[in-house]
Amino acid sequence: xxxxxxxxxxxxxxxxxFHRTVTVQYPEQKPYLSPRYxxxxxxxxxxxxxxxxxxxxxxxxxCPVDCIDLQKxxxxxxxxxxxxxxxxxxxxxxxxxxxxxxxSAIQLIPDFEMSEYSRQNLVYEKENLLIxxxxxxxxxxxxxxxxxxxxxTNAEPVSPHRLLP
Amino acid sequence: xxxxxxxxxxxxxxLSIVIAAATLTWVERRLLGFWQDxxxxxxxxxxxxxxxxxxxxxxxxxxxxxxxxxxxIIFTIAPAIVMATVLMGFAVIPFTTHFGIDLNLNIGLLFFxxxxxxxxxxxxxxxxxxxxxxxxxxxxxxxxxxxxxEVFMGLAVxxxxxxxxxxxxxxxxxxxxxxxxxxxxxxxxxxxLIAGIAEAHRLPFDLPEGxxxxxxxxxxxxxxxxxxxxxxxxxAGIILISMMTVVLYFGGWNGPIFPPxxxxxxxxxxxxxxxxxxxxxxxxxxxxxxxxYGWKLMLPLxxxxxxxxxxxxxxxx
Ligand code: SF4
Ligand code: SF4
Numbered sequence: 001x002x003x004x005x006x007x008x009x010x011x012x013x014x015x016x017x018f019h020r021t022v023t024v025q026y027p028e029q030k031p032y033l034s035p036r037y038x039x040x041x042x043x044x045x046x047x048x049x050x051x052x053x054x055x056x057x058x059x060x061x062x063c064p065v066d067c068i069d070l071q072k073x074x075x076x077x078x079x080x081x082x083x084x085x086x087x088x089x090x091x092x093x094x095x096x097x098x099x100x101x102x103x104s105a106i107q108l109i110p111d112f113e114m115s116e117y118s119r120q121n122l123v124y125e126k127e128n129l130l131i132x133x134x135x136x137x138x139x140x141x142x143x144x145x146x147x148x149x150x151x152x153t154n155a156e157p158v159s160p161h162r163l164l165p
Numbered sequence: 166x167x168x169x170x171x172x173x174x175x176x177x178x179x180l181s182i183v184i185a186a187a188t189l190t191w192v193e194r195r196l197l198g199f200w201q202d203x204x205x206x207x208x209x210x211x212x213x214x215x216x217x218x219x220x221x222x223x224x225x226x227x228x229x230x231x232x233x234x235x236x237x238i239i240f241t242i243a244p245a246i247v248m249a250t251v252l253m254g255f256a257v258i259p260f261t262t263h264f265g266i267d268l269n270l271n272i273g274l275l276f277f278x279x280x281x282x283x284x285x286x287x288x289x290x291x292x293x294x295x296x297x298x299x300x301x302x303x304x305x306x307x308x309x310x311x312x313x314x315e316v317f318m319g320l321a322v323x324x325x326x327x328x329x330x331x332x333x334x335x336x337x338x339x340x341x342x343x344x345x346x347x348x349x350x351x352x353x354x355x356x357x358l359i360a361g362i363a364e365a366h367r368l369p370f371d372l373p374e375g376x377x378x379x380x381x382x383x384x385x386x387x388x389x390x391x392x393x394x395x396x397x398x399x400x401a402g403i404i405l406i407s408m409m410t411v412v413l414y415f416g417g418w419n420g421p422i423f424p425p426x427x428x429x430x431x432x433x434x435x436x437x438x439x440x441x442x443x444x445x446x447x448x449x450x451x452x453x454x455x456x457x458y459g460w461k462l463m464l465p466l467x468x469x470x471x472x473x474x475x476x477x478x479x480x481x482x
Contacts, residue, residue, distance in 0.1 A: 013446035
């Protein structure tokens with residue numbers, strides 16, 4: 001009985017020589033990453049080209065490893081952060097910051113190739129994080145729906161039912 | 166003149182064996198990869214062929230550390246014993262009628278059995294001299310396993326010796342010109358192969374190493390090239406057992422069309438690949454199961470094989 005099962009195991013294992021291998025030969029052959037993949041973090045702009053981040057610190061508060069640091073500017077009518085810093089050597093790519101952000105400013109994108117020789121280079125500053133597009137949320141503009149800047153423009157009154165992103 | 170030629174031949178054969186054993190480490194990793202639906206090491210050189218060069222460089226540059234609690238002299242010579250005895254075993258292998266180190270040693274088979282038994286000293290001494298409990302357990306297992314499997318290895322090949330009437334390996338191969346001994350001695354072949362696997366301590370009989378319970382068994386404390394010698398010695402052992410199986414049961418260099426040496430190497434490669442397949446497929450038995458197989462199943466079977474062979478020869482003559 002044992003001999004039969006041993007021989008059968010050998011035969012079945014041998015047949016695997018003709019199966020397809022599952023290895024993805026990484027640097028030459030990139031794996032498919034879904035759009036929702038949680039990789040490198042970016043800061044996005046709204047459709048008008050303004051910075052989305054309003055320095056609310058929600059992302060910094062929710063981050064389980066405390067790797068986000070930012071500070072609001074002192075200029076009046078400007079809520080954008082003076083500096084915004086993410087320490088990627090501590091980030092665990094949990095995506096909590098993206099979920100917490102009320103303005104969809106902070107987003108995780110499908111890119112994990114961020115290796116560095118020096119650990120210090122893993123601290124990304126605002127100019128490394130900020131991109132010129134809207135990222136995964138093409139048409140959301142926090143200032144429009146919240147009405148903060150409605151006094152400056154002649155925009156329609158904001159409907160309170162549309163306040164959520 | 167003949168002495169110089171024989172010497173050159175011996176050096177050539179032994180060097181090829183060592184290089185082949187080193188290459189085998191790469192072949193094994195690739196084959197295991199394929200059998201597990203992976204690719205295995207394929208980065209260094211074309212399809213990974215230079216992997217052994219990289220491994221060599223690495224293993225030579227590792228720190229060669231002798232633990233302070235070890236018995237220095239024995240600790241150092243143990244890997245050399247393993248390597249030397251395995252390489253000595255190749256002295257009696259007849260590759261073809263004219264190619265081999267000592268083709269007409271009249272006790273060729275006994276010499277081979279002696280050398281494989283001696284190699285257990287390397288393992289046991291390594292385990293003893295390391296002065297650590299895992300190594301000692303590995304060494305003791307090796308000793309017990311070797312002794313019990315050696316017994317019926319000798320009994321299994323006796324069938325071949327009875328049929329040939331000679332311990333000379335060249336004679337044994339020549340006796341198989343018409344019929345390979347695997348046919349009349351099938352049981353003997355199976356027993357010899359199992360004993361050979363245990364002798365080379367390969368999976369499923371690699372209890373002296375037993376990574377998951379003993380760290381690395383008898384060579385837990387070894388590093389750098391001392392470990393490398395155990396490693397290459399083990400693979401040379403696989404080659405030796407495969408070649409011996411071919412010589413004893415599969416007609417050695419006999420075969421149509423191709424030159425004899427091609428046939429010999431072809432058959433040996435088949436067995437080497439079979440050894441690797443066993444590693445890919447089979448789990449390791451428990452230690453008492455291993456002993457029980459040896460003494461309660463294999464030994465009676467080999468005695469039976471011997472008795473039946475003897476009776477058949479009497480009836481025929
Ligand atoms: S992904 Fe998680 S760990 Fe990384 S910055 Fe965002 S909240 Fe912090
Ligand atoms: S949660 Fe969003 S808006 Fe608030 S500070 Fe972080 S990135 Fe800026």
